[in-house]
Amino acid sequence: MKGKWPSLISGCNGQPDITKCKRKSSCIRCKTEILKDSICVDIPLAGPGFTNNRRYCISCFQAILAQTRKELDHLETSLNNSSA
Numbered sequence: 001m002k003g004k005w006p007s008l009i010s011g012c013n014g015q016p017d018i019t020k021c022k023r024k025s026s027c028i029r030c031k032t033e034i035l036k037d038s039i040c041v042d043i044p045l046a047g048p049g050f051t052n053n054r055r056y057c058i059s060c061f062q063a064i065l066a067q068t069r070k071e072l073d074h075l076e077t078s079l080n081n082s083s084a
C-alpha cells in the first residue's frame with residue numbers, strides 16, 4: 001500500500017482551507033462579516049459538476065471541529081463495541 005491513507009476529511013470534499021480573507025465576505029452560517037485580511041475558513045463542497053467553497057468564520061469553524069470530533073468519537077466507540 002503506497003501513498004496517503006484516505007481520510008474522512010480530505011477524502012470526499014477536500015480539506016478545509018484556513019486562509020486570509022482577500023475581500024470582505026460573510027460567514028455562511030452566522031452571517032458575521034469577515035473583514036478583508038482576517039482569517040476565515042473555506043470548506044470545499046463538491047457537488048454534481050461544480051465545486052463550491054463554503055466560507056466560515058473562526059468561531060463557526062471551531063464548532064464544526066468540535067462536531068467532527070464528536071462524530072469521530074462516536075465512530076470509534078461503535079467500532080470498539082462491535083468488535084468486543
Ligand SMILES: [Zn+2]
Nearest residue numbers: 027030057060
Ligand atoms: Zn460564523
